Amino acid sequence: MSPAASVPVPCACAAPYSEDEIKRRIVACPKLASLQSVNRELNALVRSERSVLSQIAEVIRRDPSLAARLLRMVNSVYFGLSTHVNNIEEAVFFLGLRQVRELAMATPVLEELGRLQSGRPLPWRDLWTHSIGTAIMTREILSSTALHIDDDTDYLVGLLHNVGKIIMAYAFPDELQAIIATRVHTPADVAAREREIIGWDHGQIGAYYLGRHNLPDEIVMAVEHHDAPEKAPEHQFFAAAIQVADYVVRHHAIHSGFEQVDSIPTDAWMSLPGWSILYGNEDHENELARAAIGNSLRRLPSMIEGLL
Structure with missing residues (x-):
């Protein structure tokens, strides 16, 4: 990628916003819609x-x-x-x-949520497909760890991790367009650009929205910290699994459509903080996890196709 490719696109908006203004806009956001x-x-x-x-x-x-x-x-x-x-x-x-x-x-x-904006089309189906793929892989990843989960939290944290992008489309439409137009290296760079333009990233925005609607702490905290799970004060395993799943899904060219991120190389997720949180530094554990994710990745297209 040439240096010019990652130059931030200017945004003609009065940002970043104060915390109070960000919260006000999130509160004013309508209920989320279904396909x-x-x-x-x-x-x-x-x-x-x-x-x-x-x-x-x-x-x-x-x-x-x-x-x-x-x-x-x-x-x-x-x-x-x-x-x-x-x-x-x-x-x-x-x-x-x-x-x-x-x-x-x-x-x-x-799709009707997109019509609430200024008429600019947004890739809702891509976002939905990426969310489902991340949910599937988050569940697969957590099943390869010692963490015992007897409900749908492992699936839900992956499914909801990008809810903040939907909120941004309504509450910060101009800023979102500038974010979409900027090419970056990694998903973490997207979050950094969001904080630069808006003040909060999509994880923070989504977590605040979900928290206001009484979702459990483990879901809210995982959504908030999925781009930096090492910063989560609790429920790090869930946030870590989302981070790894997001990279794995992007590696398979299943992007959310709401940003331009460089292709993710094979095994790039093994260098993430989330990977260390999940599997530690034991070579044997790392190889077993790598093999399990590889098997899941091969099945991912057919699993998503079945859901779509």
Whole structure:
């Protein structure tokens, strides 16, 4: 890459913003939308007498915004549960099919969020595909560690890690265009550019949005620190798995479409802080993890194709 390729694109906006202004804009952001294809399939399932909770939960897992809203609803003060629910199937059980159906029917299409902007098209489907790919790989990566997870947190943290980009499209449209137009070396460089222009990066923005909607701390913290998991005060394993999964998915040319990042070389993820957090410095453990991720990476296209 030539030096000129990474020169920041000027942004004609009064940024970076104060923390209060950033929070104000995030609070003003509307509810996230769902993709129409997921909505149609979900509506068909919840109306069928033969559907089972696992089928409905599997459809919801494909959509980051619908999964976030479902968990927000079930963990709200209204339901008064003593502990947070992180399992999609449990959330469907607690809410009941009627409320899940109403939630799906009340949800606008994800692409419509783009129409709220100044008419500039944004690659929503690319973002969705990247989010699903990262969710799959985050789950695969964490399954290769000693961490025991008995709910959907391993999938949800990957699915929701780029929610902040959706919020930016509504709250900071001009700044987002400048970020998209800038070519950078790594995903961490994208976050640095976001902080330079806006004041917060997409991890911070997404975490603040999710935190306001009552999602569990492990999800919020993983989303906030997925570009620098070593800085997470808690739940580092989740943040680390997202960082590694994001690199692995990008290596397979599954980009979010909301930035221009150089191609990720094979095994580049093994030099990440997230990799050290997950697997340490033991050569044997590293080789086993490398082989497991390689196997998952070979299956990734067919897994994503099945979901799309």
